[in-house]
Amino acid sequence: MRRILSVLAAIATSVFPSTAFAQTSPQSHFDGKTWWDHVKVLADDNMEGRETGSDGLRRAQAYVVEQLKKSGVEPAGSDGYLQSVKFVERHVDESHSSAALVQDGKSLALVPGDDMLFSSKNNTGEKEITTPLVFAGYGLKIPEKNFDDLAGQDLAGKVVVYISGSTSDVPSALASHYSTMGERWKALRAAGAIGIIGILNPASMDIPWSRIAVNRLHPSMDLAGPEFADTEGLKISLAFNPAQAEKLFAGSGHTFAELAALAKDRKPLPHFPLPASLKVHVAVQSSELESANLVAKLPGSDPALKDEFVVLSAHLDHLGIGEPVNGDRLYNGAMDDASGSAVLLDVAANLKAHPEKLSRSLLFVFVCAEEKGLLGSRYFAAHPTVPQKSIIADINIDMFLPIVPLKFLEVKGLEESDLGDHAAAVASSLGVKAIPDQEPLRNRFIRSDQYSFIVKGVPAVKMDVGFILGSPEQQIFKDWLTNRYHAPSDDLDQPKDLAAAALYEEITRRLLIDTANSQARPQWKANSFFRRFAQ
Numbered sequence: 001m002r003r004i005l006s007v008l009a010a011i012a013t014s015v016f017p018s019t020a021f022a023q024t025s026p027q028s029h030f031d032g033k034t035w036w037d038h039v040k041v042l043a044d045d046n047m048e049g050r051e052t053g054s055d056g057l058r059r060a061q062a063y064v065v066e067q068l069k070k071s072g073v074e075p076a077g078s079d080g081y082l083q084s085v086k087f088v089e090r091h092v093d094e095s096h097s098s099a100a101l102v103q104d105g106k107s108l109a110l111v112p113g114d115d116m117l118f119s120s121k122n123n124t125g126e127k128e129i130t131t132p133l134v135f136a137g138y139g140l141k142i143p144e145k146n147f148d149d150l151a152g153q154d155l156a157g158k159v160v161v162y163i164s165g166s167t168s169d170v171p172s173a174l175a176s177h178y179s180t181m182g183e184r185w186k187a188l189r190a191a192g193a194i195g196i197i198g199i200l201n202p203a204s205m206d207i208p209w210s211r212i213a214v215n216r217l218h219p220s221m222d223l224a225g226p227e228f229a230d231t232e233g234l235k236i237s238l239a240f241n242p243a244q245a246e247k248l249f250a251g252s253g254h255t256f257a258e259l260a261a262l263a264k265d266r267k268p269l270p271h272f273p274l275p276a277s278l279k280v281h282v283a284v285q286s287s288e289l290e291s292a293n294l295v296a297k298l299p300g301s302d303p304a305l306k307d308e309f310v311v312l313s314a315h316l317d318h319l320g321i322g323e324p325v326n327g328d329r330l331y332n333g334a335m336d337d338a339s340g341s342a343v344l345l346d347v348a349a350n351l352k353a354h355p356e357k358l359s360r361s362l363l364f365v366f367v368c369a370e371e372k373g374l375l376g377s378r379y380f381a382a383h384p385t386v387p388q389k390s391i392i393a394d395i396n397i398d399m400f401l402p403i404v405p406l407k408f409l410e411v412k413g414l415e416e417s418d419l420g421d422h423a424a425a426v427a428s429s430l431g432v433k434a435i436p437d438q439e440p441l442r443n444r445f446i447r448s449d450q451y452s453f454i455v456k457g458v459p460a461v462k463m464d465v466g467f468i469l470g471s472p473e474q475q476i477f478k479d480w481l482t483n484r485y486h487a488p489s490d491d492l493d494q495p496k497d498l499a500a501a502a503l504y505e506e507i508t509r510r511l512l513i514d515t516a517n518s519q520a521r522p523q524w525k526a527n528s529f530f531r532r533f534a535q
Protein backbone atom coordinates (compact mmCIF):
# COMPACT_ATOMS: atom_id res chain seq x y z
CA MET A 1 0.00 0.00 0.00
CA ARG A 2 2.81 2.35 0.79
CA ARG A 3 4.27 1.66 -2.58
CA ILE A 4 1.09 2.68 -4.39
CA LEU A 5 0.90 5.99 -2.63
CA SER A 6 4.53 6.86 -3.16
CA VAL A 7 4.46 5.98 -6.86
CA LEU A 8 1.28 7.92 -7.50
CA ALA A 9 2.60 10.86 -5.56
CA ALA A 10 5.82 10.83 -7.56
CA ILE A 11 3.91 10.82 -10.83
CA ALA A 12 1.55 13.50 -9.67
CA THR A 13 4.27 15.94 -8.72
CA SER A 14 6.17 15.29 -11.91
CA VAL A 15 3.21 16.14 -14.12
CA PHE A 16 1.00 18.60 -12.27
CA PRO A 17 1.53 20.98 -9.40
CA SER A 18 0.00 18.85 -6.66
CA THR A 19 -2.31 21.51 -5.27
CA ALA A 20 -3.79 22.28 -8.68
CA PHE A 21 -4.79 18.76 -9.51
CA ALA A 22 -5.99 17.92 -6.02
CA GLN A 23 -8.76 20.46 -6.49
CA THR A 24 -9.79 19.32 -9.94
CA SER A 25 -10.22 15.75 -11.09
CA PRO A 26 -8.25 13.04 -9.32
CA GLN A 27 -4.92 12.22 -10.91
CA SER A 28 -5.86 8.58 -11.08
CA HIS A 29 -9.27 6.98 -11.05
CA PHE A 30 -7.77 3.69 -9.89
CA ASP A 31 -5.92 2.23 -6.94
CA GLY A 32 -5.12 -1.23 -8.33
CA LYS A 33 -7.13 -2.81 -5.54
CA THR A 34 -10.47 -2.97 -7.32
CA TRP A 35 -8.65 -4.41 -10.33
CA TRP A 36 -7.08 -7.15 -8.26
CA ASP A 37 -10.45 -7.88 -6.60
CA HIS A 38 -11.83 -8.83 -10.04
CA VAL A 39 -8.72 -10.86 -10.83
CA LYS A 40 -9.21 -12.73 -7.55
CA VAL A 41 -12.68 -13.83 -8.62
CA LEU A 42 -11.82 -14.66 -12.24
CA ALA A 43 -8.65 -16.60 -11.41
CA ASP A 44 -10.12 -18.37 -8.38
CA ASP A 45 -9.78 -22.15 -8.36
CA ASN A 46 -13.56 -22.28 -8.64
CA MET A 47 -13.28 -21.00 -12.24
CA GLU A 48 -11.14 -24.06 -13.07
CA GLY A 49 -8.88 -22.15 -15.45
CA ARG A 50 -11.75 -20.91 -17.69
CA GLU A 51 -11.23 -23.39 -20.51
CA THR A 52 -13.27 -22.50 -23.62
CA GLY A 53 -16.59 -24.36 -23.53
CA SER A 54 -16.24 -25.33 -19.85
CA ASP A 55 -18.49 -24.74 -16.86
CA GLY A 56 -15.62 -22.80 -15.32
CA LEU A 57 -15.65 -20.29 -18.17
CA ARG A 58 -19.45 -20.08 -17.91
CA ARG A 59 -19.12 -19.23 -14.21
CA ALA A 60 -16.58 -16.52 -15.08
CA GLN A 61 -18.94 -15.19 -17.77
CA ALA A 62 -21.79 -15.08 -15.25
CA TYR A 63 -19.59 -12.96 -12.97
CA VAL A 64 -18.69 -10.63 -15.83
CA VAL A 65 -22.36 -10.20 -16.80
CA GLU A 66 -23.31 -9.46 -13.19
CA GLN A 67 -20.58 -6.82 -12.96
CA LEU A 68 -21.49 -5.25 -16.32
CA LYS A 69 -25.11 -4.96 -15.22
CA LYS A 70 -24.01 -3.24 -12.02
CA SER A 71 -21.99 -0.79 -14.09
CA GLY A 72 -24.98 -0.03 -16.29
CA VAL A 73 -23.25 -1.29 -19.42
CA GLU A 74 -25.85 -2.52 -21.89
CA PRO A 75 -25.97 -5.95 -23.50
CA ALA A 76 -24.70 -5.86 -27.10
CA GLY A 77 -24.28 -9.53 -27.99
CA SER A 78 -26.62 -11.49 -30.22
CA ASP A 79 -28.39 -13.05 -27.21
CA GLY A 80 -28.22 -10.55 -24.38
CA TYR A 81 -24.54 -10.12 -23.56
CA LEU A 82 -23.68 -13.42 -25.26
CA GLN A 83 -22.52 -14.17 -28.77
CA SER A 84 -22.45 -17.92 -29.33
CA VAL A 85 -19.37 -19.34 -31.11
CA LYS A 86 -19.15 -22.86 -32.54
CA PHE A 87 -15.95 -24.90 -32.67
CA VAL A 88 -14.53 -28.17 -33.84
CA GLU A 89 -12.42 -29.65 -31.08
CA ARG A 90 -9.60 -31.99 -32.10
CA HIS A 91 -7.26 -34.20 -30.23
CA VAL A 92 -4.39 -36.34 -31.35
CA ASP A 93 -4.59 -40.03 -30.49
CA GLU A 94 -0.88 -40.63 -29.95
CA SER A 95 -1.29 -44.35 -29.34
CA HIS A 96 -2.48 -44.69 -32.93
CA SER A 97 -0.02 -42.21 -34.41
CA SER A 98 3.61 -42.55 -35.41
CA ALA A 99 6.44 -40.65 -37.09
CA ALA A 100 9.92 -41.68 -38.14
CA LEU A 101 12.87 -40.37 -40.12
CA VAL A 102 13.92 -42.79 -42.83
CA GLN A 103 17.43 -42.60 -44.22
CA ASP A 104 19.54 -45.19 -46.06
CA GLY A 105 16.90 -47.82 -45.38
CA LYS A 106 17.05 -47.21 -41.65
CA SER A 107 14.12 -45.87 -39.67
CA LEU A 108 14.56 -43.64 -36.65
CA ALA A 109 11.34 -43.35 -34.65
CA LEU A 110 10.44 -39.87 -33.43
CA VAL A 111 9.14 -39.88 -29.87
CA PRO A 112 6.15 -37.58 -29.28
CA GLY A 113 6.90 -35.22 -26.42
CA ASP A 114 10.65 -35.80 -26.59
CA ASP A 115 11.45 -35.14 -30.24
CA MET A 116 8.36 -33.41 -31.50
CA LEU A 117 4.65 -33.16 -31.12
CA PHE A 118 1.86 -33.79 -33.57
CA SER A 119 -0.31 -30.77 -34.19
CA SER A 120 -3.99 -31.60 -34.35
CA LYS A 121 -4.00 -29.91 -37.78
CA ASN A 122 -2.59 -33.14 -39.18
CA ASN A 123 -4.75 -34.76 -41.78
CA THR A 124 -2.78 -37.74 -42.98
CA GLY A 125 -5.91 -39.81 -43.60
CA GLU A 126 -6.02 -43.52 -42.90
CA LYS A 127 -2.70 -44.42 -44.42
CA GLU A 128 0.88 -43.80 -43.47
CA ILE A 129 2.53 -41.16 -45.69
CA THR A 130 6.21 -41.10 -46.62
CA THR A 131 7.48 -37.81 -47.94
CA PRO A 132 10.78 -36.04 -48.70
CA LEU A 133 11.91 -33.18 -46.47
CA VAL A 134 13.31 -29.81 -47.55
CA PHE A 135 14.84 -27.25 -45.25
CA ALA A 136 13.55 -23.81 -46.27
CA GLY A 137 15.08 -21.40 -43.77
CA TYR A 138 12.31 -19.48 -42.05
CA GLY A 139 9.75 -20.97 -44.45
CA LEU A 140 8.47 -17.50 -45.34
CA LYS A 141 7.52 -15.61 -48.45
CA ILE A 142 7.34 -11.84 -47.92
CA PRO A 143 6.73 -10.10 -51.26
CA GLU A 144 7.11 -6.58 -49.79
CA LYS A 145 10.73 -7.36 -48.95
CA ASN A 146 11.46 -9.55 -51.96
CA PHE A 147 12.10 -12.22 -49.39
CA ASP A 148 11.36 -15.75 -50.53
CA ASP A 149 12.53 -18.86 -48.71
CA LEU A 150 10.62 -20.98 -51.22
CA ALA A 151 12.04 -19.62 -54.49
CA GLY A 152 13.80 -22.03 -56.80
CA GLN A 153 13.01 -25.07 -54.71
CA ASP A 154 11.05 -28.13 -55.66
CA LEU A 155 8.54 -28.46 -52.86
CA ALA A 156 5.88 -30.45 -54.69
CA GLY A 157 4.59 -33.24 -52.49
CA LYS A 158 7.18 -32.44 -49.81
CA VAL A 159 7.23 -31.40 -46.19
CA VAL A 160 8.95 -28.08 -45.49
CA VAL A 161 11.19 -27.89 -42.43
CA TYR A 162 11.75 -24.38 -41.08
CA ILE A 163 12.97 -22.52 -38.02
CA SER A 164 10.53 -19.99 -36.66
CA GLY A 165 11.75 -16.43 -36.99
CA SER A 166 12.70 -13.97 -39.73
CA THR A 167 15.61 -11.90 -40.99
CA SER A 168 16.38 -8.62 -39.26
CA ASP A 169 15.60 -6.45 -42.28
CA VAL A 170 11.94 -7.46 -42.10
CA PRO A 171 9.93 -5.23 -39.76
CA SER A 172 8.45 -7.23 -36.90
CA ALA A 173 4.82 -6.51 -37.75
CA LEU A 174 5.38 -7.67 -41.32
CA ALA A 175 7.26 -10.80 -40.23
CA SER A 176 4.56 -11.54 -37.69
CA HIS A 177 1.84 -11.29 -40.29
CA TYR A 178 3.51 -13.70 -42.70
CA SER A 179 4.29 -16.08 -39.83
CA THR A 180 0.63 -16.72 -39.09
CA MET A 181 -0.46 -20.23 -39.93
CA GLY A 182 -2.89 -18.98 -42.59
CA GLU A 183 -0.39 -16.76 -44.44
CA ARG A 184 2.49 -19.20 -44.09
CA TRP A 185 0.44 -22.08 -45.36
CA LYS A 186 -1.00 -20.07 -48.26
CA ALA A 187 2.52 -19.60 -49.67
CA LEU A 188 3.69 -23.13 -48.94
CA ARG A 189 0.59 -24.69 -50.40
CA ALA A 190 0.93 -22.62 -53.56
CA ALA A 191 4.50 -23.96 -53.85
CA GLY A 192 3.14 -27.52 -53.70
CA ALA A 193 4.11 -28.49 -50.15
CA ILE A 194 1.93 -30.96 -48.26
CA GLY A 195 3.14 -30.30 -44.75
CA ILE A 196 5.39 -28.52 -42.30
CA ILE A 197 7.84 -29.28 -39.54
CA GLY A 198 8.36 -26.11 -37.54
CA ILE A 199 11.44 -26.11 -35.34
CA LEU A 200 10.97 -23.74 -32.44
CA ASN A 201 13.63 -21.03 -32.48
CA PRO A 202 15.55 -21.51 -29.21
CA ALA A 203 16.21 -17.76 -29.13
CA SER A 204 12.53 -16.90 -28.89
CA MET A 205 10.88 -19.65 -26.87
CA ASP A 206 8.66 -18.20 -24.17
CA ILE A 207 7.98 -21.57 -22.63
CA PRO A 208 10.55 -24.34 -22.14
CA TRP A 209 9.98 -27.38 -24.34
CA SER A 210 9.26 -29.57 -21.31
CA ARG A 211 6.20 -27.52 -20.46
CA ILE A 212 5.02 -27.40 -24.08
CA ALA A 213 5.39 -31.17 -24.33
CA VAL A 214 3.56 -31.97 -21.13
CA ASN A 215 0.30 -30.46 -22.41
CA ARG A 216 0.58 -31.64 -25.99
CA LEU A 217 -2.49 -33.87 -25.73
CA HIS A 218 -4.75 -31.04 -24.63
CA PRO A 219 -7.38 -30.72 -27.39
CA SER A 220 -7.09 -27.93 -29.91
CA MET A 221 -9.96 -26.02 -31.47
CA ASP A 222 -10.88 -24.49 -34.78
CA LEU A 223 -13.82 -22.30 -35.64
CA ALA A 224 -16.55 -24.34 -37.28
CA GLY A 225 -17.49 -23.47 -40.84
CA PRO A 226 -15.72 -23.31 -44.21
CA GLU A 227 -15.11 -19.55 -44.03
CA PHE A 228 -12.55 -20.18 -41.29
CA ALA A 229 -10.70 -23.08 -42.91
CA ASP A 230 -7.19 -21.76 -43.59
CA THR A 231 -5.14 -24.94 -43.58
CA GLU A 232 -6.77 -26.82 -46.41
CA GLY A 233 -4.36 -29.18 -48.09
CA LEU A 234 -2.18 -29.38 -44.99
CA LYS A 235 -1.58 -33.07 -44.39
CA ILE A 236 1.31 -33.05 -41.96
CA SER A 237 2.14 -30.60 -39.20
CA LEU A 238 4.75 -31.27 -36.53
CA ALA A 239 6.42 -28.97 -34.01
CA PHE A 240 10.01 -30.01 -33.37
CA ASN A 241 11.99 -29.76 -30.15
CA PRO A 242 15.10 -27.67 -30.98
CA ALA A 243 17.13 -29.76 -28.53
CA GLN A 244 16.52 -32.80 -30.77
CA ALA A 245 16.63 -31.05 -34.13
CA GLU A 246 20.11 -32.30 -35.11
CA LYS A 247 18.30 -35.52 -36.06
CA LEU A 248 16.67 -33.78 -38.99
CA PHE A 249 19.98 -32.53 -40.38
CA ALA A 250 22.09 -35.69 -40.12
CA GLY A 251 24.02 -36.17 -43.35
CA SER A 252 22.89 -32.84 -44.83
CA GLY A 253 26.26 -31.10 -44.49
CA HIS A 254 24.65 -28.65 -42.06
CA THR A 255 24.04 -28.76 -38.35
CA PHE A 256 21.11 -27.36 -36.45
CA ALA A 257 23.56 -25.61 -34.12
CA GLU A 258 24.96 -23.64 -37.07
CA LEU A 259 21.48 -22.74 -38.33
CA ALA A 260 20.17 -21.83 -34.88
CA ALA A 261 23.12 -19.48 -34.40
CA LEU A 262 22.15 -17.66 -37.62
CA ALA A 263 18.48 -17.62 -36.64
CA LYS A 264 19.32 -16.18 -33.23
CA ASP A 265 20.85 -13.15 -34.94
CA ARG A 266 18.03 -13.02 -37.51
CA LYS A 267 20.46 -13.68 -40.36
CA PRO A 268 19.47 -15.28 -43.67
CA LEU A 269 19.36 -19.08 -43.62
CA PRO A 270 20.40 -21.49 -46.38
CA HIS A 271 17.95 -23.78 -48.16
CA PHE A 272 18.67 -27.41 -49.00
CA PRO A 273 17.01 -30.81 -49.30
CA LEU A 274 17.37 -33.08 -46.28
CA PRO A 275 18.60 -36.64 -46.79
CA ALA A 276 15.92 -38.17 -44.57
CA SER A 277 12.28 -38.77 -45.47
CA LEU A 278 9.43 -38.55 -43.02
CA LYS A 279 7.15 -41.52 -42.53
CA VAL A 280 4.08 -40.44 -40.62
CA HIS A 281 0.55 -41.30 -39.66
CA VAL A 282 -1.53 -39.25 -37.24
CA ALA A 283 -4.90 -40.21 -35.80
CA VAL A 284 -6.99 -37.18 -34.92
CA GLN A 285 -10.42 -37.32 -33.29
CA SER A 286 -12.81 -34.42 -33.52
CA SER A 287 -16.04 -33.31 -31.87
CA GLU A 288 -18.21 -30.21 -31.79
CA LEU A 289 -18.20 -27.63 -29.04
CA GLU A 290 -19.91 -24.33 -28.28
CA SER A 291 -18.78 -21.34 -26.25
CA ALA A 292 -19.45 -17.61 -26.31
CA ASN A 293 -18.05 -14.11 -26.47
CA LEU A 294 -19.54 -11.42 -24.22
CA VAL A 295 -20.31 -8.01 -25.68
CA ALA A 296 -21.50 -4.89 -23.86
CA LYS A 297 -21.84 -1.25 -24.80
CA LEU A 298 -21.79 2.14 -23.21
CA PRO A 299 -23.62 4.42 -25.65
CA GLY A 300 -22.11 7.68 -26.81
CA SER A 301 -24.13 10.87 -27.03
CA ASP A 302 -23.09 12.66 -30.21
CA PRO A 303 -25.86 12.18 -32.79
CA ALA A 304 -23.34 11.99 -35.62
CA LEU A 305 -20.83 9.71 -33.87
CA LYS A 306 -22.69 7.54 -31.39
CA ASP A 307 -23.16 4.76 -33.91
CA GLU A 308 -19.39 4.33 -34.08
CA PHE A 309 -17.63 2.11 -31.57
CA VAL A 310 -14.30 2.01 -29.82
CA VAL A 311 -13.65 -1.58 -28.77
CA LEU A 312 -11.91 -2.47 -25.52
CA SER A 313 -11.16 -6.18 -25.67
CA ALA A 314 -9.65 -8.92 -23.53
CA HIS A 315 -9.90 -12.68 -23.48
CA LEU A 316 -11.71 -14.34 -20.62
CA ASP A 317 -10.68 -17.90 -21.47
CA HIS A 318 -7.53 -19.64 -20.33
CA LEU A 319 -6.15 -23.17 -20.44
CA GLY A 320 -8.39 -24.96 -17.94
CA ILE A 321 -7.16 -28.08 -16.20
CA GLY A 322 -4.05 -29.70 -17.65
CA GLU A 323 -1.04 -31.75 -16.76
CA PRO A 324 0.31 -31.05 -13.29
CA VAL A 325 3.37 -28.86 -12.79
CA ASN A 326 4.77 -29.15 -9.25
CA GLY A 327 1.62 -31.00 -8.26
CA ASP A 328 -0.77 -28.27 -9.46
CA ARG A 329 -2.99 -28.98 -12.48
CA LEU A 330 -5.18 -25.93 -12.37
CA TYR A 331 -4.12 -23.27 -14.85
CA ASN A 332 -5.69 -20.22 -13.19
CA GLY A 333 -4.55 -17.66 -15.77
CA ALA A 334 -4.43 -14.73 -13.36
CA MET A 335 -2.26 -12.52 -15.57
CA ASP A 336 -3.31 -14.37 -18.75
CA ASP A 337 -5.86 -12.88 -19.02
CA ALA A 338 -8.00 -12.44 -15.93
CA SER A 339 -5.86 -9.31 -15.53
CA GLY A 340 -7.09 -7.82 -18.83
CA SER A 341 -10.71 -8.84 -18.32
CA ALA A 342 -10.51 -7.22 -14.89
CA VAL A 343 -9.37 -3.94 -16.46
CA LEU A 344 -12.48 -3.97 -18.67
CA LEU A 345 -14.72 -4.52 -15.64
CA ASP A 346 -12.88 -1.93 -13.60
CA VAL A 347 -12.99 0.71 -16.33
CA ALA A 348 -16.71 0.06 -16.88
CA ALA A 349 -17.41 0.40 -13.16
CA ASN A 350 -15.31 3.52 -13.00
CA LEU A 351 -17.16 5.16 -15.87
CA LYS A 352 -20.38 4.56 -13.94
CA ALA A 353 -18.93 6.13 -10.79
CA HIS A 354 -17.18 8.95 -12.68
CA PRO A 355 -19.11 9.45 -15.92
CA GLU A 356 -17.45 11.11 -18.87
CA LYS A 357 -18.94 12.71 -21.93
CA LEU A 358 -18.57 10.20 -24.75
CA SER A 359 -19.20 11.16 -28.37
CA ARG A 360 -18.79 7.65 -29.73
CA SER A 361 -19.94 4.47 -28.02
CA LEU A 362 -17.66 2.06 -26.18
CA LEU A 363 -17.86 -1.65 -26.81
CA PHE A 364 -16.52 -4.02 -24.16
CA VAL A 365 -15.69 -7.36 -25.76
CA PHE A 366 -14.69 -10.40 -23.64
CA VAL A 367 -13.73 -13.07 -26.13
CA CYS A 368 -13.36 -16.82 -25.71
CA ALA A 369 -10.83 -19.20 -27.26
CA GLU A 370 -7.93 -16.76 -27.49
CA GLU A 371 -5.71 -19.54 -26.22
CA LYS A 372 -6.90 -21.74 -29.10
CA GLY A 373 -5.57 -19.29 -31.68
CA LEU A 374 -7.49 -16.01 -31.33
CA LEU A 375 -10.67 -17.81 -32.33
CA GLY A 376 -13.31 -15.94 -30.35
CA SER A 377 -12.03 -12.57 -31.57
CA ARG A 378 -11.71 -13.87 -35.11
CA TYR A 379 -15.33 -14.91 -35.00
CA PHE A 380 -16.40 -11.58 -33.51
CA ALA A 381 -14.40 -9.57 -36.07
CA ALA A 382 -15.98 -11.59 -38.90
CA HIS A 383 -19.48 -11.42 -37.40
CA PRO A 384 -19.57 -8.38 -35.18
CA THR A 385 -22.77 -7.66 -33.28
CA VAL A 386 -22.54 -4.03 -34.43
CA PRO A 387 -22.00 -3.05 -38.08
CA GLN A 388 -18.45 -3.92 -39.08
CA LYS A 389 -17.67 -0.47 -40.48
CA SER A 390 -18.78 1.15 -37.24
CA ILE A 391 -15.82 -0.29 -35.31
CA ILE A 392 -13.16 2.40 -35.44
CA ALA A 393 -10.48 1.07 -33.10
CA ASP A 394 -9.53 -1.84 -30.88
CA ILE A 395 -7.60 -1.40 -27.66
CA ASN A 396 -6.76 -4.93 -26.63
CA ILE A 397 -5.49 -5.97 -23.24
CA ASP A 398 -3.81 -9.30 -22.77
CA MET A 399 -1.40 -10.15 -19.97
CA PHE A 400 -0.15 -6.61 -19.55
CA LEU A 401 2.06 -7.81 -16.70
CA PRO A 402 2.11 -5.21 -13.95
CA ILE A 403 5.00 -6.95 -12.23
CA VAL A 404 7.37 -3.97 -12.20
CA PRO A 405 6.67 -0.23 -11.84
CA LEU A 406 5.15 1.23 -15.01
CA LYS A 407 7.83 3.49 -16.47
CA PHE A 408 7.77 2.16 -20.02
CA LEU A 409 4.62 1.26 -21.88
CA GLU A 410 5.36 -1.15 -24.68
CA VAL A 411 2.83 -0.51 -27.42
CA LYS A 412 2.42 -3.16 -30.06
CA GLY A 413 1.28 -1.28 -33.14
CA LEU A 414 2.88 1.95 -31.89
CA GLU A 415 4.19 2.95 -35.30
CA GLU A 416 1.38 1.54 -37.40
CA SER A 417 -1.47 4.00 -36.82
CA ASP A 418 -2.22 7.30 -35.14
CA LEU A 419 -3.92 5.26 -32.42
CA GLY A 420 -0.33 4.37 -31.51
CA ASP A 421 0.55 8.09 -31.40
CA HIS A 422 -2.44 8.76 -29.16
CA ALA A 423 -1.43 5.94 -26.84
CA ALA A 424 2.07 7.42 -26.61
CA ALA A 425 0.69 10.90 -25.91
CA VAL A 426 -1.64 9.67 -23.17
CA ALA A 427 1.17 7.67 -21.57
CA SER A 428 3.49 10.64 -21.75
CA SER A 429 0.90 12.90 -20.08
CA LEU A 430 1.07 10.51 -17.13
CA GLY A 431 4.85 10.38 -17.00
CA VAL A 432 5.19 7.06 -18.86
CA LYS A 433 7.31 6.58 -21.98
CA ALA A 434 5.80 4.60 -24.84
CA ILE A 435 8.22 2.23 -26.54
CA PRO A 436 7.82 -0.08 -29.55
CA ASP A 437 8.01 -3.88 -29.38
CA GLN A 438 11.38 -4.70 -27.84
CA GLU A 439 11.36 -8.36 -28.81
CA PRO A 440 10.20 -8.68 -32.43
CA LEU A 441 11.15 -12.37 -32.55
CA ARG A 442 8.30 -13.15 -30.18
CA ASN A 443 5.72 -12.17 -32.81
CA ARG A 444 3.46 -10.57 -30.27
CA PHE A 445 1.70 -8.27 -32.72
CA ILE A 446 -0.15 -11.28 -34.08
CA ARG A 447 -0.37 -13.19 -30.86
CA SER A 448 -3.38 -11.64 -29.30
CA ASP A 449 -6.89 -10.63 -30.21
CA GLN A 450 -6.06 -7.21 -31.64
CA TYR A 451 -4.88 -9.06 -34.72
CA SER A 452 -8.38 -10.26 -35.52
CA PHE A 453 -9.44 -6.61 -35.74
CA ILE A 454 -6.34 -5.51 -37.66
CA VAL A 455 -6.98 -7.92 -40.52
CA LYS A 456 -10.48 -6.49 -40.78
CA GLY A 457 -8.98 -3.03 -41.24
CA VAL A 458 -9.44 -1.72 -37.71
CA PRO A 459 -6.47 0.22 -36.25
CA ALA A 460 -5.47 -1.44 -32.98
CA VAL A 461 -2.95 -1.38 -30.19
CA LYS A 462 -1.99 -3.73 -27.41
CA MET A 463 -0.27 -2.04 -24.50
CA ASP A 464 1.89 -3.75 -21.89
CA VAL A 465 4.06 -2.83 -18.98
CA GLY A 466 7.47 -2.70 -20.67
CA PHE A 467 11.19 -2.62 -20.08
CA ILE A 468 14.35 -1.52 -21.81
CA LEU A 469 16.56 -4.27 -23.20
CA GLY A 470 19.44 -5.04 -20.89
CA SER A 471 17.73 -3.62 -17.81
CA PRO A 472 17.19 -5.69 -14.65
CA GLU A 473 13.46 -5.62 -15.44
CA GLN A 474 14.11 -7.65 -18.57
CA GLN A 475 15.22 -10.55 -16.39
CA ILE A 476 12.10 -10.24 -14.24
CA PHE A 477 9.93 -10.63 -17.34
CA LYS A 478 12.07 -13.45 -18.69
CA ASP A 479 11.75 -15.32 -15.39
CA TRP A 480 8.02 -14.73 -15.33
CA LEU A 481 7.64 -16.25 -18.78
CA THR A 482 9.86 -19.21 -18.00
CA ASN A 483 8.19 -20.03 -14.71
CA ARG A 484 4.63 -18.77 -14.85
CA TYR A 485 3.51 -18.17 -18.44
CA HIS A 486 0.95 -20.85 -19.33
CA ALA A 487 1.82 -22.65 -16.10
CA PRO A 488 -0.38 -23.35 -13.05
CA SER A 489 1.73 -20.82 -11.13
CA ASP A 490 0.13 -17.94 -13.08
CA ASP A 491 -2.27 -17.87 -10.15
CA LEU A 492 -3.28 -15.50 -7.37
CA ASP A 493 -0.19 -16.25 -5.34
CA GLN A 494 2.34 -14.16 -7.29
CA PRO A 495 3.89 -10.72 -7.01
CA LYS A 496 1.99 -7.89 -8.64
CA ASP A 497 2.47 -4.14 -8.63
CA LEU A 498 -0.89 -2.54 -7.85
CA ALA A 499 0.41 0.94 -8.60
CA ALA A 500 1.54 -0.17 -12.04
CA ALA A 501 -1.87 -1.74 -12.67
CA ALA A 502 -3.63 1.44 -11.52
CA LEU A 503 -1.53 3.64 -13.77
CA TYR A 504 -2.08 1.25 -16.68
CA GLU A 505 -5.82 1.45 -16.11
CA GLU A 506 -5.66 5.23 -16.09
CA ILE A 507 -3.82 5.25 -19.43
CA THR A 508 -6.36 2.83 -20.86
CA ARG A 509 -9.29 4.88 -19.61
CA ARG A 510 -7.90 8.10 -21.08
CA LEU A 511 -7.02 6.53 -24.41
CA LEU A 512 -10.50 5.05 -24.62
CA ILE A 513 -12.20 8.37 -23.89
CA ASP A 514 -9.87 10.38 -26.15
CA THR A 515 -10.50 7.97 -29.01
CA ALA A 516 -14.23 8.07 -28.46
CA ASN A 517 -14.20 11.87 -28.47
CA SER A 518 -11.65 12.76 -31.12
CA GLN A 519 -13.08 14.26 -34.29
CA ALA A 520 -11.37 11.87 -36.70
CA ARG A 521 -11.31 8.08 -36.66
CA PRO A 522 -7.87 6.54 -36.09
CA GLN A 523 -5.99 5.97 -39.35
CA TRP A 524 -3.26 3.59 -40.42
CA LYS A 525 0.01 5.32 -41.25
CA ALA A 526 0.67 5.76 -44.96
CA ASN A 527 3.66 3.41 -44.73
CA SER A 528 2.02 0.81 -42.54
CA PHE A 529 1.85 -2.65 -43.98
CA PHE A 530 -1.51 -3.13 -42.25
CA ARG A 531 -3.10 -0.26 -44.12
CA ARG A 532 -3.90 -2.77 -46.90
CA PHE A 533 -6.61 -4.29 -44.73
CA ALA A 534 -8.44 -0.98 -44.32
CA GLN A 535 -11.88 -1.11 -45.91
Ligand SMILES: [Zn+2]
Pocket residue numbers: 336371486
Ligand atom coordinates in the same frame (compact mmCIF):
# COMPACT_ATOMS: atom_id res chain seq x y z
ZN1 LIG B 1 -2.20 -17.26 -23.03
